[in-house]
Amino acid sequence: MCAEYAEKKTAITGIGQSAISRGADKSALGLTVDAAMEAIADAGLRREDIDGVATWPGGDNNASGFSPVGIPELQDALRLKLGWYSNCGETAGQYGPIFNAIGAIAAGYARHVLIFRSVYEATARKSAFANALSRPNERQHGPFTWYAPYHVYAAATQQALFFQRYVHESGIRPEQVARIAINARRNAALNPKAIYTTPITVEDYLAAPIIATPLRLLDCDVPIDGSTAMILSHIDAAREGPHPVTWIEAVGTNMQYRNSWTQLDALATQAQPHVAKMMWSRTDLQPKDVDVAELYDGFSFHTINWLENFGFCGRYEAADFIGDGSRIALEGELPVNTHGGSLSAGRTHAYGQVHEAVLQLRGLAGRRQVAGGPKVAALSTAGGPLAGCFLLARD
Amino acid sequence: MSKDIEFPRPLPALTVDSTAFWRDGARGVLSIYRCQECSYYVHPPVEFCPRCESRKVAAEAVSGHAHVVTFTVNHKQWMPGLPVPYVLALVAIDEQEDVRLATNIVDCPPENVHIGMKVTVRFEPHDDVWVPLFAPRSENVR
Numbered sequence: 095m096c097a098e099y100a101e102k103k104t105a106i107t108g109i110g111q112s113a114i115s116r117g118a119d120k121s122a123l124g125l126t127v128d129a130a131m132e133a134i135a136d137a138g139l140r141r142e143d144i145d146g147v148a149t150w151p152g153g154d155n156n157a158s159g160f161s162p163v164g165i166p167e168l169q170d171a172l173r174l175k176l177g178w179y180s181n182c183g184e185t186a187g188q189y190g191p192i193f194n195a196i197g198a199i200a201a202g203y204a205r206h207v208l209i210f211r212s213v214y215e216a217t218a219r220k221s222a223f224a225n226a227l228s229r230p231n232e233r234q235h236g237p238f239t240w241y242a243p244y245h246v247y248a249a250a251t252q253q254a255l256f257f258q259r260y261v262h263e264s265g266i267r268p269e270q271v272a273r274i275a276i277n278a279r280r281n282a283a284l285n286p287k288a289i290y291t292t293p294i295t296v297e298d299y300l301a302a303p304i305i306a307t308p309l310r311l312l313d314c315d316v317p318i319d320g321s322t323a324m325i326l327s328h329i330d331a332a333r334e335g336p337h338p339v340t341w342i343e344a345v346g347t348n349m350q351y352r353n354s355w356t357q358l359d360a361l362a363t364q365a366q367p368h369v370a371k372m373m374w375s376r377t378d379l380q381p382k383d384v385d386v387a388e389l390y391d392g393f394s395f396h397t398i399n400w401l402e403n404f405g406f407c408g409r410y411e412a413a414d415f416i417g418d419g420s421r422i423a424l425e426g427e428l429p430v431n432t433h434g435g436s437l438s439a440g441r442t443h444a445y446g447q448v449h450e451a452v453l454q455l456r457g458l459a460g461r462r463q464v465a466g467g468p469k470v471a472a473l474s475t476a477g478g479p480l481a482g483c484f485l486l487a488r489d
Numbered sequence: 490m491s492k493d494i495e496f497p498r499p500l501p502a503l504t505v506d507s508t509a510f511w512r513d514g515a516r517g518v519l520s521i522y523r524c525q526e527c528s529y530y531v532h533p534p535v536e537f538c539p540r541c542e543s544r545k546v547a548a549e550a551v552s553g554h555a556h557v558v559t560f561t562v563n564h565k566q567w568m569p570g571l572p573v574p575y576v577l578a579l580v581a582i583d584e585q586e587d588v589r590l591a592t593n594i595v596d597c598p599p600e601n602v603h604i605g606m607k608v609t610v611r612f613e614p615h616d617d618v619w620v621p622l623f624a625p626r627s628e629n630v631r
Contacts, residue, residue, distance in 0.1 A: 226567065230497035239501035240533060241591045243620045244577055247567035251577055254561035262559070262604050306563040306577070356579060356589050357532070361559055 099376050100200035101193075101342040105332035106486065107206070108137025108325035109452045114287050114440045115216065118319035122162035122214040127171055129323035130208055137325040138336040139206060144325070145177040146204025148191030150211060152181025159218025161211075163321070168210070178203035186347040186369060186482035187390075187475030188444040193347045193482065195326045207326045211445040215317035227252075240356050249477070250314055250393070252355065254306035256478060257395040259361040261308050264410035266398070268308065272299035273419040274394035274430075275312040275437050281424055282434025284462035289316050290438045313394040315436035322445035324452070340455045343470070343485040346373030353479040365481035366403035366474070373483050374405070381405040384485070385468030386454050387428055388447035391435040396476035401430075404472055404483070429464045444475045448486075455488045496571050500618050506534040509548035514612030514619025520548040521588060532588040553610035555580035555623060558589060562599040574599045580608055580623055596624040 110132025112118075112125035120128070134144060153164020165179050178198045182190040188211065195207040226247045228234055234242035246252050260266070275294065282288035294312065302311040332339045346369030351359045358364060374380070381404055389400040398412045406428055407415035416422055422430040433439045433450040440446065451471035453459040474483040503511055506522070513520040522531040524538035525545040531538055536546045560578035576594040581587070594602050595611070608623035 228499035230499055230568075232499060233502040234499055235502045237533075239507065242501045243498040243615070243618070244591050244593050245496065245498070245563070245567075245571065245575060246577060246591070247571075248565070250565065251561060251563045251567075254563070255559045255577065255579055258561055259559040259604070303564065304562075305565045306561040309561070354533070356591050357587065361579070 099344070101196045101345050101376070101484070103329045104196050104199050104326050105329050105339050105341040106324050106448070106452050107327040107332045107335045107337065108133040108135070108139065109449045110134070110136055110323045111287070111442075111446070111449050112321045114289065114318050114320040114442070116289060116318060117216050117220070118214070122159075122212050122319070122321070123167055123171060125319065125321040126163045126168055126210055126212045126323070129212070129321035130168065130172060130210060133208065133323040133325050137206070137327065139325065141172055141174060143206050144174050144208045146195060146198055146207035147174065147176055147179045148195045148198075148207055148209045149181050150185065150188045150191050151183030157218060157221065159214035159216070159319075162214040163210075163212045174208075176204070178207070186349065187477070187480040189473070189475050189482040189484060190347075192326060192342070192484065193345050196342065196345065199326065199328050205328050205331055208323060209326055210321060210323040211443055212321035213317070213441065213443055214319045215441065216319045219317055237355065250309055251306045253393050253477065254309045256361055256364055257308055257393065260363070260395055260399065263362045264413065266413040268300060268310070269296050270413040270416060271308075271313065271394055271398065272296045273416045273422070274391065274397050275299055277419050277422050278391065278431050278435040278437040278439075281432050281462055282438035284424070284460070285433045285439055288434040288439040289318060309393060312437070315392050315441040316438070318440035318442070320440060320442055322442050322449050324448055337456055338488050340452055340486050340488045343379060343487040344373045344377035346370055346483040348372045351479065355478050358479050363399060363403060364476065365479050366399055366476060366483075369481045369483050370403045370405065373485065377485060379470060379485060379487070384428065384470050384472045385466070386432060386451065386464050386471045387430045388432070388451045388471055388473050389430055390444050390447070390474050390476040391431055391437050392441070392443070392477055394437060397430065397435070399476060400474045404474065424462060424464060432459065432462050432464060444473075447473055451486050455486060498615055498620060500615055503617070506536065510534060511618045511620075513548070513550070514614070514621060517612070518550040519553045519610045519621055521551050521582065522546050523549040530582070530585040530588045551582055551584050554583040554626065555590070555608050555610070556583065557594065557602060557604055557606040557608060559604060560594065560602050562602070576602050578602065578623070590621065592621060592623050594624065595622045601625070
């Protein structure tokens with residue numbers, strides 16, 4: 095029997111999401127208010143019940159649209175009175191605020207933590223270079239100096255390095271990689287909020303432009319304007335809420351590797367195996383117990399990596415596991431990214447996956463509801479040295 | 490000096506530790522920090538050896554020989570005027586596998602670049618920085 099780790103005493107009690115679009119008619123703060131108020135109401139709470147706020151990475155105060163809203167702006171807009179708040183850019187991926195909020199709840203700093211992730215990248219891309227990683231004639235500071243002179247303007251170019259190494263070691267073929275994008279698009283057709291819903295084929299995938307080998311256009315997520323929010327509550331409070339309790343069963347948060355975009359120990363598998371190992375060490379559940387997998391898909395190969403690194407299949411066996419796509423389909427044995435993922439529903443940066451996992455466990459996912467009453471969801475983030483994961487469960 | 494990409498390169502701000510790496514190309518040398526006690530190369534450079542905890546770490550010339558650990562042929566033109574395709578790679582120096590450098594592979598058709606390819610350094614001056622780039626070595630067999 096596993097120890098009673100603090101995460102098991104927390105539950106996601108509310109979820110909310112703004113409109114998701116390729117160009118919003120509201121400000122990023124306005125979208126964030128929409129998501130936050132929906133999550134608060136969904137939890138059966140009122141603004142005055144919220145005593146903690148967390149986000150990743152925190153407001154970046156520039157034109158990139160990557161993180162346009164910080165905690166202070168949201169706190170003031172909603173006039174919240176908080177016992178605890180924290181952003182956390184340097185943490186185990188985009189779910190870092192969830193991991194931190196678990197600690198804050200365990201410490202008694204807060205009982206209901208509002209966690210949000212807002213992006214405004216669709217609008218940002220309408221102005222030239224607003225979200226470029228570097229710019230000519232501007233000196234670069236920090237770890238990115240090691241990439242600075244080499245024409246790395248987008249995450250795709252950098253992440254393609256990891257994908258290439260995975261392809262080299264696993265032997266996966268493009269038509270096998272294609273199944274991730276095809277699956278996402280198929281699920282997106284059942285999601286009224288998804289950006290892209292027209293079905294795609296292997297031929298479409300292969301015909302799409304190459305961005306940076308081996309990455310093709312349909313391997314890349316779609317930038318959007320939007321905000322996703324959730325309420326993480328003490329489990330005692332969750333039991334008083336309007337929904338079945340969906341608790342955090344286990345988390346993986348560690349940094350066991352060289353946390354560097356150039357020196358990362360394992361280029362093909364990146365940071366994920368370590369965080370997955372930590373997560374499984376904190377639960378009696380096993381990979382076979384997972385009913386739905388909402389896996390990071392900033393690029394399709396992240397999802398492929400996670401199929402292996404969560405242990406759903408063996409090392410470099412993802413291509414065979416995916417096969418013709420039926421196993422990861424909505425009606426398959428391990429439905430993956432049931433809302434369409436960031437590839438087709440839009441780049442909510444791993445938070446759309448949380449929203450979807452809660453809907454699936456509640457049985458409220460509508461036409462895309464996984465049959466059989468899923469009870470355990472696996473969630474993950476990824477990208478070079480960044481990775482984090484957790485299991486969400488219900489009775 | 491390479492002319493593969495005629496496009497202004499974003500440049501690093503130099504620190505006390507990174508100056509040797511970015512400037513020793515002026516004398517044709519690739520400099521990497523090395524522990525003066527246990528000979529371990531320390532990169533990115535810092536005056537601390539993670540192997541023996543020595544603070545006696547200093548820049549030393551290496552051979553400039555390296556091999557491609559991974560790479561990508563970038564086709565997307567991210568900015569107006571950026572010539573494509575071009576190759577971004579991570580190379581490991583021959584002296585020590587865990588010293589990896591991001592770089593462009595130049596003087597080589599992009600389609601010829603492969604993992605394991607043997608490369609050697611060359612330098613491209615920009616302002617006060619000599620940018621290390623890598624080109625194929627003659628002993629490559631493909």
